[in-house]
Amino acid sequence: NAGVTQTPKFQVLKTGQSMTLQCAQDMNHNSMYWYRQDPGMGLRLIYYSASEGTTDKGEVPNGYNVSRLNKREFSLRLESAAPSQTSVYFCASTQYQETQYFGPGTRLLVL
Amino acid sequence: AQSVTQPDIHITVSEGASLELRCNYSYGATPYLFWYVQSPGQGLQLLLKYFSGDTLVQGIKGFEAEFKRSQSSFNLRKPSVHWSDAAEYFCAVGFTGGGNKLTFGTGTQLKVEL
Numbered sequence: 565n566a567g568v569t570q571t572p573k574f575q576v577l578k579t580g581q582s583m584t585l586q587c588a589q590d591m592n593h594n595s596m597y598w599y600r601q602d603p604g605m606g607l608r609l610i611y612y613s614a615s616e617g618t619t620d621k622g623e624v625p626n627g628y629n630v631s632r633l634n635k636r637e638f639s640l641r642l643e644s645a646a647p648s649q650t651s652v653y654f655c656a657s658t659q660y661q662e663t664q665y666f667g668p669g670t671r672l673l674v675l
Numbered sequence: 676a677q678s679v680t681q682p683d684i685h686i687t688v689s690e691g692a693s694l695e696l697r698c699n700y701s702y703g704a705t706p707y708l709f710w711y712v713q714s715p716g717q718g719l720q721l722l723l724k725y726f727s728g729d730t731l732v733q734g735i736k737g738f739e740a741e742f743k744r745s746q747s748s749f750n751l752r753k754p755s756v757h758w759s760d761a762a763e764y765f766c767a768v769g770f771t772g773g774g775n776k777l778t779f780g781t782g783t784q785l786k787v788e789l
Contacts, residue, residue: 568718608779
């Protein structure tokens with residue numbers, strides 16, 4: 565039981581490049597989330613998917629898109645990366661109103 | 676808008692001393708509350724949670740937290756801190772009807788002096 569997995573672990577991009585962060589969970593959870601973590605700002609919700617087939621914006625969605633590929637997988641795409649998107653990205657999953665389980669994170673540097 | 680406040684950005688305690696980390700929230704509805712811990716370079720691990728019932732909840736690693744509705748608080752405590760408790764601690768709040776979303780505080784960095 566791997567829990568929540570994220571790929572890649574680290575990534576360096578140049579401004580304007582695109583990339584997709586992958587997330588998968590094997591706990592049969594309905595809801596999945598993408599957060600970014602920046603120093604002194606805690607975790608901020610980018611997008612979430614309450615159930616398969618639905619996605620909604622969170623607090624900081626600009627510059628990002630998401631796809632809920634199936635119940636297990638939820639990807640985050642940066643179409644044209646900017647230095648302001650340098651951050652640590654966490655994926656999480658949960659059942660209804662239960663504990664959110666987090667992946668190990670992806671550290672992204674945009675030059 | 677909902678908000679979560681962790682007023683202490685950094686806290687330093689001596690090993691063996693007691694610890695209290697503060698968390699206050701502003702929500703209109705009945706909240707459910709979490710404390711997570713993050714070691715450097717790691718993801719977040721759940722310490723404890725409160726949904727309903729007994730307002731004093733026990734968690735892993737000897738931590739406990741008390742929900743005080745009148746003070747809109749959910750402070751985390753530990754009677755005797757160990758050097759391995761040095762980490763960042765996050766309080767998070769959700770509420771029924773909130774779409775399973777959580778709002779996180781900005782975190783408290785705990786340093787333990789030997």
